[in-house]
Amino acid sequence: xxxxFLASASDYVDRALGGFARANADVVALHSDPVYIRAVAPDPxxxxxxxxxxxxxxxPMHAGLVGRGMLDAAVPGKVFASPHNRQVYQASRxxxxxxxxxxxxxxxxxxxxxxxxxxxxxxxxxVRVQRVLVDDDIATDSADTATGRRGTGATILVEKLxxxxxxxxxxxxxxxxxxxxVAARSRSIAVAAQAHTSPATGRLAFELDEAEVEYGVGIxxxxxxxxxxxxxxxxxxxxxxxxxxxxxxxGDRALLLVNGLGATTAIELHNVFAIAADVLAExxxxxxxxxxxxxxxxLDMKGFSLTLTMLEDDWQSLWDAxxxxxxxxx
Numbered sequence: 001x002x003x004x005f006l007a008s009a010s011d012y013v014d015r016a017l018g019g020f021a022r023a024n025a026d027v028v029a030l031h032s033d034p035v036y037i038r039a040v041a042p043d044p045x046x047x048x049x050x051x052x053x054x055x056x057x058x059x060p061m062h063a064g065l066v067g068r069g070m071l072d073a074a075v076p077g078k079v080f081a082s083p084h085n086r087q088v089y090q091a092s093r094x095x096x097x098x099x100x101x102x103x104x105x106x107x108x109x110x111x112x113x114x115x116x117x118x119x120x121x122x123x124x125x126x127v128r129v130q131r132v133l134v135d136d137d138i139a140t141d142s143a144d145t146a147t148g149r150r151g152t153g154a155t156i157l158v159e160k161l162x163x164x165x166x167x168x169x170x171x172x173x174x175x176x177x178x179x180x181x182v183a184a185r186s187r188s189i190a191v192a193a194q195a196h197t198s199p200a201t202g203r204l205a206f207e208l209d210e211a212e213v214e215y216g217v218g219i220x221x222x223x224x225x226x227x228x229x230x231x232x233x234x235x236x237x238x239x240x241x242x243x244x245x246x247x248x249x250x251g252d253r254a255l256l257l258v259n260g261l262g263a264t265t266a267i268e269l270h271n272v273f274a275i276a277a278d279v280l281a282e283x284x285x286x287x288x289x290x291x292x293x294x295x296x297x298x299l300d301m302k303g304f305s306l307t308l309t310m311l312e313d314d315w316q317s318l319w320d321a322x323x324x325x326x327x328x329x330x
Contacts, residue, residue, distance in 0.1 A: 100128025106151025
């Protein structure tokens with residue numbers, strides 16, 4: 001396995017953030033101490049700031065989703081590591097509106113702790129703050145998992161719907177309630193045929209037989225509870241969709257995210273989407289919208305995830321609302 005193309009062995013995350021900000025200077029600005037990315041032209045009608053973040057290695061989540069119609073700021077940590085609470089605090093102070101700031105947090109222990117500490121500091125300063133916790137990964141939906149479902153690809157859909165709602169001037173409590181509803185109606189599952197490459201060693205994080213897939217892999221390289229024989233793609237995607245439908249609240253219209261884990265090509269992902277959309281149609285579930293691409297990778301893992309969000313009646317207009325970020329623009 002070849003070593004990654006990185007500028008250095010130590011500050012490659014900072015170099016990447018600097019390059020990203022320079023390449024997208026019309027949309028974002030980089031704050032260097034502490035590090036965070038913020039939108040340069042948020043909607044003037046927004047009264048509540050939206051902040052998310054997490055470990056690097058998952059780009060474009062979250063920095064690529066900062067901009068009008070989505071996040072006001074994103075806080076990156078090192079690869080697969082939570083950002084420091086000081087970063088979250090300073091970013092939140094910078095973008096808090098008259099109504100305060102809403103934190104969109106993936107369900108990982110480090111993220112919960114550091115966003116929680118930042119929230120306490122903000123409240124001490126008189127800044128109103130609430131949290132939406134995203135916990136969509138059905139692979140960890142078990143009583144044996146102490147932390148519960150991990151937060152993964154549904155974060156993208158939560159951020160889009162909340163960003164559109166925030167641009168209408170919705171208040172902090174209303175946004176928190178909406179975000180919690182969206183998260184509750186979202187579920188994801190991921191599979192991988194090959195692990196990611198460690199930036200430190202240039203080697204695969206784990207070995208997998210080419211005749212197997214990891215069913216329920218995590219976005220930080222966590223192995224699934226089990227490896228399974230690799231079936232034909234139609235069978236694999238059908239199983240994933242059926243598993244999602246059995247664990248997602250009932251509905252007849254959904255958002256579908258087909259997400260590459262870093263080393264999966266567009267032609268592969270669109271094959272996955274075509275199969276998933278057909279299976280959903282057969283089950284009487286129409287699509288209110290979709291995203292297909294690399295949105296929440298695990299560095300260069302060879303695999304993909306599926307996310308379903310069952311729409312409520314008043315969410316379609318939020319999905320269709322304009323958005324202008326470095327990565328998502330319509």
